Amino acid sequence: MNAAVRTAAISDTEPYKQEVAISLKHLRKTFEDEDGNLVEVIRDITLDVREKEFISIVGPSGCGKTTMFNIISSLIEPSDGEIILRKWRPKERRGSQIGYMLQRDLLFPWRTILDNVSLGLELSGASKAECHDKAYDYLSRYGLGDFAKAYPSALSGGMRQRAALIRTLITDPDIILLDEPFSALDYQTRLVLEDEIVSILREFGKTVVLITHDIGEAIAMSDRIAVMTQRPTMVKNLYDVGLARQYGSCIKARSDARYQTLFDEIWADLDIQLGAHRS
């Protein structure tokens, strides 16, 4: 990992705000499959995400987590329910307030890192020179300045994810949705990126919602965790965590006694049957 990466801001122990950034009220989603059958995916998601908090969503595979993000970011409409952002609701502005790093957020292989990162800005109508200046500035701040002219294939998996995060941040959304940003990375890279990403997002004062399958990662990074039920999904339990904020480090958060207690409780909530996949 590049030493130029700044990780200082994670030691901010100021609590997140109590104001609500996103309020989800009785969200429901039912899809129609190829045969015309209705498939209920989200039964009822009612959840308040608070201003500047880092909240993780943990839930069984296929329960509807990505569908929930697609609804929040206006990619798809809910079948029922409401999404209220910062107490106002103009649908057409919802997209610009939200930065969404997709579950498989691939950089375009034919564009340089600089061109990949400036893409979001270009779409908003800024001049190419302006976009490049800002993109280069962001890349330099986060240890990727030397790779601006490189193509994604020249970067490690961790660097590519960092570039994808910068691409999400550069248009300055207030709310960042991260859908399993670490799933393709090796364990050590994940640990380093956890700290980096929490510190970068806190430095920018963002409200963050992270989807992850990794219970430990959720505990190490989050202020709160929402555990979802199997499909059709609902919020099963909400946990206050805050260890990363308290210790100023996701790694140190893992050595707190509450880490294991939370892990056991969340594991029990998920109700995963060990051995169910064995033949």
Ligand SMILES: Nc1ncnc2c1ncn2[C@@H]1O[C@H](COP(=O)(O)OP(=O)(O)OP(=O)(O)O)[C@@H](O)[C@H]1O
């Ligand atoms: N456009 C669609 N049409 C029909 N069914 C869909 C559509 N999008 C998602 N689904 C179904 O909704 C369910 C939930 O999918 P989703 O991707 O939201 O789950 P997830 O919790 O993100 O899963 P994972 O943990 O594997 O990423 C799945 O059964 C999926 O097949």
Ligand SMILES: [Mg+2]
């Ligand atoms: Mg998903």
